[in-house]
Amino acid sequence: MSVLYIEPFAGLAGDMLLSALCGLCDGYDEVIGLPEKLNLPDGKVEISTVNKNGIVCKHVKIIDLNEAAQPNGQGATTHSHSHKHTHSHDQGHSHSHNHSHAHRHLSHINDIIDKAEISDNARKIAKEIFLIIGKSESKVHDIPLEKIHFHEVSAVDSILDIVGCAVMLDTLNVEKTYSDPVCLGSGTVKTQHGVLPVPAPATADILRGIPTFKGNEPGEKTTPTGAAILQYLNPDFSVPTSAIKQSAYGPGTKDFTVANVVRVSLLASSPIEQAEMYVIETQLDDTSSEILGSDFQQQLLELGASDFYYTPIHMKKGRPGLKISVLTSPPSLEKACEFILEHTPTIGLRYYKVGKQMLSRNALEIETEYGTVKVKESIKPSGRRQRKIEYDSLREISQKLNKSVLETQELLRPLVNQNS
Known part of the structure; x- marks a missing residue:
């Protein structure tokens, strides 16, 4: 099993992660054969060596052969209608043109994955990543999940990026992921839906609970594909002190002042796991113990709390009471607080950050x-x-x-x- 450490200091896109993961497990030959395994004859994978501010690394580029066959990159992918739209590539350039484009439903993408010649676990990983994107698209556009048309992420390049990353993650057998905060960029980006702020709404929704920063240069630094892969990995942002066994770089297509790469490393595993957690506390002197029984406790666990306990205390005016202490991860903090405020008589609570060490x-x-x-x-x-x-x-x-x-x-x- 592997422990990953991701450093998205210049942003995060699907092709960047795929390039870095291929570097860690020497998976270039496998990803070159992926279009055939997915029955996507209109996709081609090319591996090139690039230099990003002195960092020489390999870039895994997915080519849509339908677009490449047309003048000015316009192609005739299978699609039921044509229209003029603006198309944004992972950390790449934006351009407008008339062409046909494959807008697939989630069920269509799952069907492609189900029929692919990849492992069952790689299928599971890829489908979970697409589900993360689908739920955010559904929420942003207020359309039922089963009716959502994937736009940019239904194209050949995004499908191969996500499935390729799933295959590499399965090969690496990742059991734990750590990450630094993610660079988002700033300004605006042209999309199928028009000009949108950076990060795009779906990207912002996918990144809920993940620490981010804008960086010093305008442009889209993190894409929905990169964000969804990171969210799937459920990273811990309290990076432990650990020896690095191997590192690889995944380059983006644009050039910035900061080297446009993501660094992904394999860490030496340790029997002690570290995590950043929150403790939520409140005191109660007017609550029946029945209310705080098994149903209350079970719902806390379902909301993401990892532990809780009650402490008998003496409150003001000599009243006996209970202090509730709940241990939860950062993504579950808000929901756990809302649950306690909703289901107890308390009118306030406090929380604070703690470090946690656990044996493997x-x-x-x-x-x-x-x-x-x-x-x-x-x-x-x-x-x-x-x-x-x-x-x-x-x-x-x-x-x-x-x-x-x-x-x-x-x-x-x-x-x-x-x-x-």
């Missing part, structure tokens, strides 16, 4: 003569492995054996700790 852990299922035992395995900083039997398994097997949970635990412990 695995969920195991171990076959024994008494049945399947679910085990949580954690890895100590020394490399020693520690295993703990899940209570549900203990309870189930104890009932089967007509023994107490403690007796069953002692019986199973040496069996689950073999070869640990």
Whole structure:
């Protein structure tokens, strides 16, 4: 399994990420053959070497052969109608022309992915990335998801960018991603829908919960495709101190003062994971314990809280009360706060940022003569492995054996700790 570190200091686009990921796993030959595997004969992949401010790296360029076959880059892709529109390429130039263009529904794109000669996991990754884009497009344009016409991201280049990244991520077997804040750019961009502010509305929606900054130069630095791939990876923005095993650069098509590349690195894995979290707190002295029971707690977890606890306290006027403490990730902070304000009598709460360290852990299922035992395995900083039997398994097997949970635990412990 791999740990990725992404540095989008000059922005993020699908072709930039694809180029960098191909560099990490030497996947250039595989991505060259991708149009055939996706049954997209109008797509072609070319690999070129470019120099971005002294950084020499390879660029994976997707060519739409239909556009290339026409004068001035105008092509005749399969499409039910023609119109004049402005078309924006990933971090590239914008231009207006009359041509036919493939506007596909999400179902059409999923059908292409389902029939592709790629792994099941790569299919899953690609479809989840397109779903992220689809949900944002649906929200921005107020159109049901199944009726959304993908515009720029339904073209051959975007399909191959996303599926190519999915194949590379599957090859790398990424288990954890860290990232720096994303450069957005500024100004305006010409799109199918007209002139829009940077970032485009769909890009801004996709990037919710992700730290961003505008940078010092105008232009579109991050595209919907790049944003959706990053959002799929669900990165942690508290980058740990870790050794870099390998790095690769993915260039964009434009040139800026800052080198227009994204750097993607493989980090040496560590048994200690670090995360940036928030603690939400409020005190209650006028709430029934029934309200704070299992339903309240389950809904908090469903909203993204990773932990919570209650502390008995003495409040003003000598009143006994409870302090609620909820641990949540940055993307879930707002929803968790709104839930507490909505479902308790409190009229205010506070939250603050904390660091979190966790041991790497695995969920195991171990076959024994008494049945399947679910085990949580954690890895100590020394490399020693520690295993703990899940209570549900203990309870189930104890009932089967007509023994107490403690007796069953002692019986199973040496069996689950073999070869640990």
